[in-house]
Amino acid sequence: MMQVINSVAVGPQTIYDVSLTINIALGIATVVASIGLGILLRRLLVRRLRKTVLDNWIVQTLGVLVIVTPILLGVVGAVAIFNASFVVMALQQNIIKNPQLAINFSWSLTQTMLILVLGNGIARTLRAMMVRSLGSSRMDINMRTLFARVLYIVVLSITGFFILSVWNIPVAIPVTVLGAFTVAITVAFQDILKNLVAGFYILVERPFYIGDQINITSGVITYIGKVEDIQLRATMLRLTSGEEVSIPNLFIFSNAVINNTHFGERRSILMLTMPQENFERDETTSKIMQLLKEYPEVMSKPEPVIMVNGYEDSKISLQIRFWVATGQIIDISHVVYELHNLFPTADISVKEPI
Structure with missing residues (x-):
């Protein structure tokens, strides 16, 4: 018996493809792990700081900043997986041979974080102060909200310009980039822009x-x-x-x-249908009026109105109209329940409010 051994030749290209696939998978896993670690650290930090006297905006800003460090380390690690010598060379040239460059970069990064924290805090504080001050002037809440948001965006925009100055980036560059993307953004986000308007x-x-x-x-x-x-x-x-x-x-x-609540009062309409033999004009209407007067939510002006709505199949339909104050939402079901106790054979339905 002869045994034939089939050998599969593995070329350099195959080995390179497998190695590249492994590196990509490891790089993605490193970045994802760094993001997960950052989110976990943020959650722990925010949970801890909420028990202190710090304001909420400080807590949330610190929570965002704590994510930055793990993500930066994850990105560096992902790059090192593909080309470790490049990372080592960059560290040697920028830190060992030129420590001043690393110091300047660290100081710029620290300034950016401080400006971001301070700018966000000032924006949130001014927004709250404007809402409170305009509220004392009896301006409606819509305009207070609009002015507060405009002020918040303006302060954040000024913060962005300060951050650009820290990195010595000319203002014309972001303006040029923004102008270049304006047409594309307008086309891609037509519905969003329409909603904004x-x-x-x-x-x-x-x-x-x-x-x-x-x-x-x-x-x-x-x-x-x-x-x-x-x-x-x-x-x-x-x-x-x-x-x-x-x-x-x-x-x-x-x-x-x-x-429904623009005016101080709102109308309610009930439909009551009962056999004609059980209907007595004066007695039936007086009972309904007396029932409505027992509810303080029912307004006396305009007065409740009871009118015949129609006759059909030996039945009479009554329409009961009354007004309630907008700030006092009456439970219509209570009135329906009491009407049913007064007229057990009647069919009662709510027409307004719906």
């Missing part, structure tokens, strides 16, 4: 305020809820069912919006 319109025109309850209807889609925040891109709405939904400002700008 619509958000600016909502903050300035003020069709509704933060805290109002609004209805937004487009076709078969209807959103009903309380406005929690008006951002430049979207409006945060807390639905009556309890969920929070982010609605693009362009959607609000392009569709009809009903502000």
Whole structure:
């Protein structure tokens, strides 16, 4: 019996491809591990600092800065995996032979971090001070929010210019780069820019305020809820069912919006259908009026109104209208329940509010 041994020749190119694949995998794993380590350190640091007297913006800024060191080490490690001699040579030339360059780089990096922390802190502080000061002047919350955000962006922009000056980068360079990308950004983010313009319109025109309850209807889609925040891109709405939904400002700008709480009062309509033999005009209406007067949330002016809405199949339909204060959301189900106790054979439904 003859045994044939088939040998597979492994060339240099195959070995290089395998080595390159391993290096890429190790480099990616190193970067991912450094990011994970940075996130873990940030979480531990933020959890620890929240128990101190430090302000929240200081805690969050320090939490961001602590991520930088592991990521930088991870990137250096990933480069060293591909070309260790390059990293060693760069360290020798820049640190050993030219320590002043490394000192200058470290000092510039330290200045950048300090300016970033200080600028973010000043921006957040001025934003809070503006909201508080404008609130004492009785300016509506939409305009306070708009002015505060504009001030925040301006301060951060000034901070960015200071950081550029630390690295001796001319202002014309970022301006030129920004101008070059303006057309591409405009084309790629048309919807975002439209939402920004619509958000600016909502903050300035003020069709509704933060805290109002609004209805937004487009076709078969209807959103009903309380406005929690008006951002430049979207409006945060807390639905009556309890969920929070982010609605693009362009959607609000392009569709009809009903502000349920714009005025101080709001109308409620109940439909009551009962057999005609059980209906007595004076007695039935007086019972309903007496029931409504027992609820302090029901406004006496305008007065509640009870009117016949129609006759059909030996039944009479009554429409009960009354007004409630916007700030006192009456539980309509209580009125429906009491009406059912008064008229057990009647069919009762809520027409407004919906």
